[in-house]
Amino acid sequence: MLKHHLNKLALKHLGRQWVDYLASNTMTEFNRRHNDFLWTYDLKALVENVREEAPGVKTFTLLPNQHWKHMKAGQHIEVLASVDGQQVSRYYSLSPIRRGRFTITVKQVDGGMLSTWLHQSARKGSVLHIRHPEGKFTYRQQRKLLFICAGSGITPCYSMISDCLAMPESPDLALYAQFSHTSDTIFSRTLTDWKGQFDVRVAYTREAHHSARLLSSAPLREQYPDLDERDVYLCGPQGFMDQVIAALTHEGYDLTRLHCERFVAQAWVPEPSAAFDPDGAEVHFEHLDEHICLTAEDKGRTFMEIAESRGLNLEVGCRQGMCGTCKLTLQSGEANGNVLGQAVYLCSAYPASNRVVLDA
Ligand SMILES: Cc1cc2nc3c(=O)[nH]c(=O)nc-3n(C[C@H](O)[C@H](O)[C@H](O)COP(=O)(O)OP(=O)(O)OC[C@H]3O[C@@H](n4cnc5c(N)ncnc54)[C@H](O)[C@@H]3O)c2cc1C
Ligand code: FES
Structure with a gap:
């Protein structure tokens, strides 16, 4: 579309600051109606590309408008949309790519509102409403890291690892990624490339013959003898995370060096603790x-x-x-x-x- 081609040229050649200055000084109803990607006070992102990553998983390349500030690898954005007349918002981890763009990789959840809407309705040229990046699941200048992830939990780890590898002196990295089948592997080509660069193990719960051994198959310290020297980054389904945390606890690992990201929330109520009275605590x-x-x-x-x-x-x-x-x-x-x-x-x-x- 010509409009978006011009929008991209403006962001590329003028830069976000100048576009912001020009758009905010020419914010007429006419401009807003005809180009609500740049003539807006809201943060929005243009879908530049959609790629099938694995069955039911798509990667969207997004170009944010002039209101974008900056992001840290491992953070996420909130994507907002109207789905069947209902306002819905969900979080997606970001991966930075070149020239002010980033990607989100979305697994379609059965019956899920926003992931299904993104898979079915967001295409090249669509404009998404987003919020600024947030989140603390980020790299903190540690020297040795172990990323443990399962399923779509690989997305924030992928982002941090890509960022670390681009540093002049990359930290010592190790990655354990788990999927059900080989066909479910997210970022499969990159994982193969990474295998030549650092310790990458890809394991499949349903295809034992073609994979690294499962993390649950042997004590963690046996699989990672330098475990205590590494900060662990963990992201995946709740059951998987619970298992890994139990294994780390069993190994006496210092849990203050464990960094977790949870994708699915539940209703949290205080556990009844008859012994605990807050008065005076x-x-x-x-x-x-x-x-x-x-x-x-x-x-x-x-x-x-x-x-x-x-x-x-x-x-x-x-x-x-x-x-x-x-x-x-x-x-x-x-x-x-x-x-x-x-x-x-x-x-x-x-x-x-x-x-x-x-x-x-
Ligand atoms: C910090 C953060 C980062 C995230 N990053 C990503 C990411 O990079 N990629 C990605 O695909 N998702 C990510 N998610 C999950 C995402 O925000 C949505 O929860 C997910 O896409 C489902 O939304 P939905 O509207 O389609 O499903 P909903 O309509 O919210 O849920 C439908 C049903 O599916 C269940 N469900 C919700 N989420 C999941 C899930 N992830 N796995 C299995 N069942 C689920 C719900 O309990 C519900 O029963 C992230 C979540 C958080 C909190
Ligand atoms: S404010 Fe979002 S997890 Fe607490």
Whole structure:
């Protein structure tokens, strides 16, 4: 389409700052109606390409408009759409590619609203409403890393690994990726290329003959003797993540070095803990140098509700236990509700001991 061709040229040759300046100074109703990709105050992305990655998995190449700022590999965006008259939004991990573009890789979930809409309706030339990148599942300058993922959980790991490999001095990387069948392999060509560069193991739960051995088949430390030297990044279906966390715990691995991303949320309620009475308990937010004394009124309140009731401003996103924006690391004490390893999702987790210490 000519309009989008011109939009791309404008973003490429003028740059996002100039396009922003020009569009905001010529924001007429006419311009908005005829080109709502650039004449808008909203962040939007143009679909430039759609690629079949594996059966039921598509990668969309997106060019964001002038409101795009920056992203960190491993972060995600919120995609918003009207599906059957209903406003729906979901999160998708980003992979940066060249010239200010990025990709999202979406697995179509059976009966899923937005993944089905993206697969069926988003095509080259479509414009998507998106929000700015967020999330803390990002690389933190560690020297040795082990990525463990299953299914579409490979997407944020792929993004971080690509970023690390582009560094002048890449950290020491290892990747374990698990799928059901060979045909389900996401980023299959890249995984084959990576095998020549670092320790990449691709395992299949239903095709044992053609794969690396499953992570669950032997103790973790036997498979990764330098486990304790590596920060672990974990993403996949809940059952898979629970198994890996149990295996890491069994190995005595320092769970403060485990970084997790959850794709599917559930309703989180505080586990009944007859022994725990919040009255007089303390919650420490080490990174803010703040500590809160709890009262009986805090029973059943999430960490976020407790902090906000005391006027503490914490980073927050979806408030539904999904986006991970509010995650902090449990340094000591106990928490229940939405907790993964030592990662505590403040918006949907609850204190469960007399002294809880959290840090960024
Ligand atoms: C931080 C974050 C990053 C994410 N990144 C990606 C990504 O890169 N690629 C990607 O494909 N998805 C990703 N997701 C999942 C995505 O946001 C949606 O949840 C998923 O696409 C399903 O949305 P839907 O509207 O199609 O399904 P819904 O209409 O929300 O759900 C339909 C049914 O499917 C179940 N369901 C929802 N999600 C999943 C799932 N992932 N697997 C199995 N069952 C599910 C629901 O419990 C429900 O029963 C991410 C989620 C989060 C929180
Ligand atoms: S997980 Fe999104 S704000 Fe808590």
